[in-house]
Amino acid sequence: xxxTTRTVDNxxxxxxxxxxxxxxxxxxxxxxxxxxxxxxxxxxxLDLSGVTTIDSSGIGELVGSYTTVTxxxxxxxxxxxxxxxxxxxxxxxxxxxxxxxxxxxEAVSSF
Amino acid sequence: xxxxxxxxIEITISSRFENIxxxxxxxxxxxxxxxxxxxxxxxxxxxxxxxxxxxxxxGNKLDVxxxxxxxxxxxxxxxxxxxxxxxxxxxxxxxSDPLNPQNLMKTSGRGIFYMKTFMDxxxxxxxxxxxxxxxxxxxxxxxxxxxxxKA
Numbered sequence: 001x002x003x004t005t006r007t008v009d010n011x012x013x014x015x016x017x018x019x020x021x022x023x024x025x026x027x028x029x030x031x032x033x034x035x036x037x038x039x040x041x042x043x044x045x046l047d048l049s050g051v052t053t054i055d056s057s058g059i060g061e062l063v064g065s066y067t068t069v070t071x072x073x074x075x076x077x078x079x080x081x082x083x084x085x086x087x088x089x090x091x092x093x094x095x096x097x098x099x100x101x102x103x104x105x106e107a108v109s110s111f
Numbered sequence: 112x113x114x115x116x117x118x119x120i121e122i123t124i125s126s127r128f129e130n131i132x133x134x135x136x137x138x139x140x141x142x143x144x145x146x147x148x149x150x151x152x153x154x155x156x157x158x159x160x161x162x163x164x165x166x167x168x169x170g171n172k173l174d175v176x177x178x179x180x181x182x183x184x185x186x187x188x189x190x191x192x193x194x195x196x197x198x199x200x201x202x203x204x205x206x207s208d209p210l211n212p213q214n215l216m217k218t219s220g221r222g223i224f225y226m227k228t229f230m231d232x233x234x235x236x237x238x239x240x241x242x243x244x245x246x247x248x249x250x251x252x253x254x255x256x257x258x259x260x261k262a
Contacts, residue, residue: 021131022164022168023128023131055161055222056161057164063217063218064218067218092210092215092224093210097216
């Protein structure tokens with residue numbers, strides 16, 4: 001998994017590309033989020049448009065990322081959710097946890 | 112291949128996470144060759160991925176010397192997938208319900224739930240001499256996509 005970051009209006013936009021699966025990307029996501037919050041970035045927007053595969057471990061890391069950021073007093077939101085990831089979040093009712101956006105400007109403004 | 116044909120595929124892998132995709136791809140190709148659409152093949156492949164990941168991580172404890180055995184049997188529209196490990200087994204009754212609000216924010220525990228969501232039946236058997244076998248079945252003529260599965 002690759003992660004690229006940029007800051008827009010005090011929001012750290014982290015674009016993820018590739019797999020977020022057990023042994024491939026799951027721990028990388030955790031590191032990216034940990035690094036962000038340790039750098040004082042508490043407004044985090046995960047752009048998931050480049051995620052090709054995600055499994056239950058990847059879903060778990062998304063949940064863990066949300067908890068990590070919110071425990072620091074911040075907010076983590078999702079952008080450009082791929083259709084299959086959207087379905088995975090729905091069946092586990094995790095869609096009620098995350099704020100999801102399809103438009104970056106709208107997402108950034110929501111923080 | 113058309114629905115109504117029969118097929119049996121067996122694969123044995125060592126307990127490395129990077130081998131999961133090999134088994135998943137077999138599942139997806141078998142489904143596609145049987146006429147299942149992309150969505151349906153994807154979710155069945157996802158169930159297989161979760162099963163193999165559990166066998167590697169929880170069953171074989173990431174011991175690369177231990178194997179995971181996958182068998183795919185397609186008879187008509189019925190697909191039966193067996194994933195076996197060489198581990199000590201577990202109590203399925205003790206697996207927490209990820210839909211319970213108390214478990215919603217847990218970072219693990221959704222694999223079996225996904226398997227049960229994407230497949231028609233999921234059964235475990237535990238062998239007296241060690242090893243666990245998971246059998247999942249899916250009627251491929253029932254329709255595809257997550258909407259056709261039970262939660």
